Amino acid sequence: MxxxxxxxxxxxxxxxxxxKDLLSFEKSPRNMLVAVLTxxxxxxxxxGVANYLIHSxxxxxxxxxxxxxxxxxxxxxxxxxxxxxxxxxxLGDVFGFKDYELISKRAIFGSIVTILAGFAVIAFEIxxxxxxxxxxxxxxxxxxxxWWMGTLYGIYLTFMIVEFIFLLKGDMKSAKRFGLIGLLVGxxxxxxxxxxxxxxxxxxxxxxxxxxxxxxxxxxxxxxxxAYIMMGFRxxxxxxxxxxxxxxxxxxxxxxxxxxLIFFVAWKMLTDVYGGxxxxxxxxxxxFHSWTFWAEVILAMIIPLFIILRDMGKSPILFFWASLxxxxxxxxxxxxxxxxxxxxxxxxxxxxxxxxxPEWVHYFPSMTEIMISLGGLGLCIAxxxxxxxxxxxxxxx
Amino acid sequence: MARYGxxxxxxxxxxxxxCEVACKEENGVELGAEKHRIWVGSNNPTGIWPNxxxxxxxxxxxxxxxxxDAPCQEVCPTQATYYDENHVVRVDSDKCILCxxxxxxxxxxxxxxxxxxxxxxxxxxxxxTRLARGETTTACQNTCPTKVRTFGDLDDYDSEISQLLRxxxxxxxxxxxxxxxxxxxxx
Numbered sequence: 322m323x324x325x326x327x328x329x330x331x332x333x334x335x336x337x338x339x340x341k342d343l344l345s346f347e348k349s350p351r352n353m354l355v356a357v358l359t360x361x362x363x364x365x366x367x368x369g370v371a372n373y374l375i376h377s378x379x380x381x382x383x384x385x386x387x388x389x390x391x392x393x394x395x396x397x398x399x400x401x402x403x404x405x406x407x408x409x410x411x412l413g414d415v416f417g418f419k420d421y422e423l424i425s426k427r428a429i430f431g432s433i434v435t436i437l438a439g440f441a442v443i444a445f446e447i448x449x450x451x452x453x454x455x456x457x458x459x460x461x462x463x464x465x466x467x468w469w470m471g472t473l474y475g476i477y478l479t480f481m482i483v484e485f486i487f488l489l490k491g492d493m494k495s496a497k498r499f500g501l502i503g504l505l506v507g508x509x510x511x512x513x514x515x516x517x518x519x520x521x522x523x524x525x526x527x528x529x530x531x532x533x534x535x536x537x538x539x540x541x542x543x544x545x546x547x548a549y550i551m552m553g554f555r556x557x558x559x560x561x562x563x564x565x566x567x568x569x570x571x572x573x574x575x576x577x578x579x580x581x582l583i584f585f586v587a588w589k590m591l592t593d594v595y596g597g598x599x600x601x602x603x604x605x606x607x608x609f610h611s612w613t614f615w616a617e618v619i620l621a622m623i624i625p626l627f628i629i630l631r632d633m634g635k636s637p638i639l640f641f642w643a644s645l646x647x648x649x650x651x652x653x654x655x656x657x658x659x660x661x662x663x664x665x666x667x668x669x670x671x672x673x674x675x676x677x678x679p680e681w682v683h684y685f686p687s688m689t690e691i692m693i694s695l696g697g698l699g700l701c702i703a704x705x706x707x708x709x710x711x712x713x714x715x716x717x718x
Numbered sequence: 719m720a721r722y723g724x725x726x727x728x729x730x731x732x733x734x735x736x737c738e739v740a741c742k743e744e745n746g747v748e749l750g751a752e753k754h755r756i757w758v759g760s761n762n763p764t765g766i767w768p769n770x771x772x773x774x775x776x777x778x779x780x781x782x783x784x785x786x787d788a789p790c791q792e793v794c795p796t797q798a799t800y801y802d803e804n805h806v807v808r809v810d811s812d813k814c815i816l817c818x819x820x821x822x823x824x825x826x827x828x829x830x831x832x833x834x835x836x837x838x839x840x841x842x843x844x845x846x847t848r849l850a851r852g853e854t855t856t857a858c859q860n861t862c863p864t865k866v867r868t869f870g871d872l873d874d875y876d877s878e879i880s881q882l883l884r885x886x887x888x889x890x891x892x893x894x895x896x897x898x899x900x901x902x903x904x905x
Contacts, residue, residue, distance in 0.1 A: 377836065378816075385753070385830050388818035448816020448836055456796035456813045467819050468795035522895050523789060523825035668827035670759030670778060672752070678762065 334489050338710045359702045366441075366696020372689045373445050380689040386679075387663045391686035392446035394656040395694040397514065399439030399701065400474065401536065401655065404511040405544025406432035407481060407504055409571075414484075414493060415500040420567045426488045427551055427714040428544070429500070432507075433481050434708060435547075436474065438701035445693055466516040473510030477503055489712055511536050518662055525601035526608075527662040531589055538582055543651050545575045546625075546644040551705075553641035555715075560637055572634025579626045586618070604665050607681060613653050613660070621650025660684060720871040721805045722843055723784065723900035724856070725882045730864040731777040733758050737858035737867070744847050744857035754830055755841040756781040756858055779866060781858075782807060782828035782841040783891060783899030790820035790829055790840075798837075805900070806845050811837040825892045826899075843869065872900065 346352055372380045383390040410428030413421035444450045453471075462468045480503030487496035515536035518527040548571055556564060593605035608614050628636070628643040666679040686694070708714065738756055741747060747754045756779065763775035785791075788807050791799045798813035799820055814837035821829045821838060832839040843849065844856040859867035870879035888902040 378831070383818075385821065385827070388821040388831075449814065452813065453796065453815040453817070456798070456815065460797040460813060462793075462795045462797045464792045465795040465819070467793065467817060471795065517819070520793065521789075521823055523823055523892075663822065666827070667825055668753075668759065668780070670761060670780075672757050672759050674760070 329486075332490065333486055334713065335711055336713070338707075342710055343707065355702065359699050359706070362695045362699025363703060365692040366699055369689045369692030369696055370445055373693065376689075378448065380687060382684060382687040382690065384682075384684070386666050386682040387660075387684040389659050389663060390446075390684060391656065391659075391690040391694055392442055394652075394659040395697055396439045396443040396446065397658065398652055398655040399435045399442065399697060400511065400514060401540050401543050401651070402547055403432045403436035403439065403481075404507050404537075404540040405542070406435060406547055407477075407507045407544070408541050409544040409548045411500050411504045414488060414496050415504060420570055423564060423567050423716045424548055424552065426485070426712075426716065427555070428548060429481060429485045429488060430708050430712065430714055431547060431551060431705065433478065433485060434701055434704040436478055436481070437704060438697045441700050442693060442697040466513050466520050470510055470513040470517060473506055473513060477507040477510050480506060508537060511540055518658065521662065523667060524662050524665070525598065526593060526604040526664070527658075531585075532658070535582075535585055535589075538578060538585065539651070539654065542575065542578045542582060542621075543648070545571050545578070546647040546651065549637070549641050549644035550648065553638075553644075558638050558641060565637055568637040568640070569634050572629050572637070572640050576626060576629040576634065579622055579629070583622055583626070586622075600665055604661065607664055608657070608661050611657075611661075613657050617650050617653040617657055619650070620646045621654055624650075719803055721873045721900070722869065723872040723879060723902065724843070724859070724870075725868045725879050725886075725888065725902045725904055726779055727864075727866050727868075727904045728778050729776060729905075730866045731758060731779055732864055733760060733777040734863060736861045736863060737779065740857040740861035741841075744844060745842070748832065748834065751830075753827075754832075754839070778903075779858075780826065780828075780891070781901070782824075783826050783897065783901045784841075784843065786898035786900065787896060789823040789825065789895075789897060793819045793823040795819070802845060804843075804845070804849075806843050807840065808842055808845060809837065809839055811835050811839075814838055825895050825897065 346356070381390055381392070406428045409421070410425045410432060412418045413423070413425040414429075447453055457468065457471060461472075480499050484496050484499040484503050487493075487499060512533045515533035518524075519529055519532040522528045549568065552560070552564060552568060560568065590605055590609070594602050596602065625640070625643040625647045628639055634640065663682055663684070666682055669679055671678045735758060738758070741755050742749065742751075745755060759778045759780055761774060761776050761778065763770040763772055765771045765774075784805070784807050786805070788799070788801075791801065791807055795817060796813045796815055798810045798815070800808055800810060802808045816831070816836060816838060818831075818838065821831075829838050829840050831837070844853075848855065848857060854870075856867070856869045859869045868879045868882055870877040872880060872883075874880060882904065883902055886904045888904045890899040890902060893899070
């Protein structure tokens with residue numbers, strides 16, 4: 322058994338890579354910019370983490386009224402990206418769409434590095450991560466959406482790694498099997514992440530079925546944006562006919578998904594406002610007045626959809642840029658989700674004389690939170706880059 | 719084995735804050751901490767000067783509502799928040815991972831981070847202190863000069879709180895959320 326496991330591991334096709342190989346890349350302005358930003362982000366991560374270790378949560382701008390801040394939003398951003406890439410990777414190797422096999426290996430690898438980046442960020446938001454690992458097992462809170470989300474994501478990561486190994490080995494049958502289970506577990510985990518917010522009956526703006534379903538939809542959308550970004554960098558925006566065909570197909574799917582998302586969001590906001598339900602309607606009106614909501618709508622929905630509808634996704638280069646806009650919009654989507662949930666104070670009475678009753682909860686991330694968040698992005702890019710050197714992420718045929 | 723609850727004759731509250739001081743002293747709450755364990759909220763009088771409705775200017779003592787269906791307990795991923803044998807919602811600080819989910823889930827804003835233990839704490843009805851010593855009252859009840867608070871066993875038919883709840887009209891905060899609080903506000 323051990324010998325078999327050893328053989329399984331030693332036969333994984335991995336390129337031998339030295340530090341010199343890692344530093345040898347085309348020194349084009351674009352590559353240099355990405356390299357410098359990545360190194361700078363990782364440096365910020367180190368500084369941010371050091372500051373957190375010294376000052377604990379006091380290094381963050383989270384408060385009793387707003388206990389979840391930027392790091393939770395960034396964690397969600399990364400795990401949504403992971404689930405999205407898992408869906409994209411599964412199109413080819415699980416569901417057998419030949420056109421999308423081109424990106425399977427790259428997308429599955431992307432799903433692994435994005436979730437690892439998410440875990441790296443959340444490790445510094447959870448106050449006691451080691452306690453979490455111990456008591457998640459010893460005394461599981463089965464009624465907790467966070468427990469299910471965390472546990473399922475752990476299982477999902479395992480399946481993604483095994484699927485990726487089988488893809489590297491060219492064992493498509495096993496990859497399909499593990500990929501399907503990984504996808505189902507990933508979707509369940511992701512839906513549970515939505516239910517972390519959906520279960521909050523103290524927060525009428527988030528409570529309900531919307532987030533658990535919306536998370537799956539937005540994951541798919543995020544996956545397509547990332548597929549474009551990864552393929553754009555891989556082929557330096559000079560796509561072969563085969564890649565173009567795949568990207569065109571993805572753009573068409575994206576057009577449909579963004580349209581559905583616009584319906585989802587429009588009706589959610591309208592039903593929130595309609596009828597003036599206390600603690601929900603005024604929060605929705607407040608959201609309408611925030612620029613971050615419109616940043617989400619314009620960058621993640623309007624711009625990409627407009628570009629797709631121009632020529633039904635036949636301009637992959639233009640949509641590469643739209644995908645960058647889309648990912649910035651998706652970041653705001655995650656930030657808004659976390660912040661808007663906590664906009665309304667739960668206790669509305671004043672507790673001191675000469676004080677006004679509480680109104681809206683204000684939050685802006687601290688420098689430490691911003692540094693750790695950017696660091697997550699730096700780690701993600703660095704892991705992906707190392708992966709492109711270590712593994713053959715292109716399709717074998 | 720009991721099912722502890724508290725009735726609050728909140729219109730008697732004079733906002734002297736003796737309950738907050740007693741709670742801090744008894745339970746070792748951080749000095750200077752605001753809204754830790756218990757607090758007294760106040761409503762501004764409604765209406766426009768000079769036609770103010772002075773009956774609306776009430777003080778409302780508040781704290782953990784020790785819900786029968788506590789959202790903070792349901793959402794805890796490690797069962798750090800649990801019900802003890804007296805149906806009191808308690809926190810096992812060894813298991814708390816400081817994920818803050820309970821802070822977001824509690825509709826009463828009753829959970830807070832204790833900076834000394836770096837865990838999320840709450841009112842325990844003096845379970846670790848007075849009740850553990852065999853006393854039958856909480857610190858906040860014991861010190862209240864206007865007898866706002868009545869603490870006791872809801873399952874005991876003859877307890878003072880049971881009699882109060884049988885004879886006085888009362889309401890619970892955010893009752894529509896289905897949390898079934900064990901704090902009752904007498905009207």
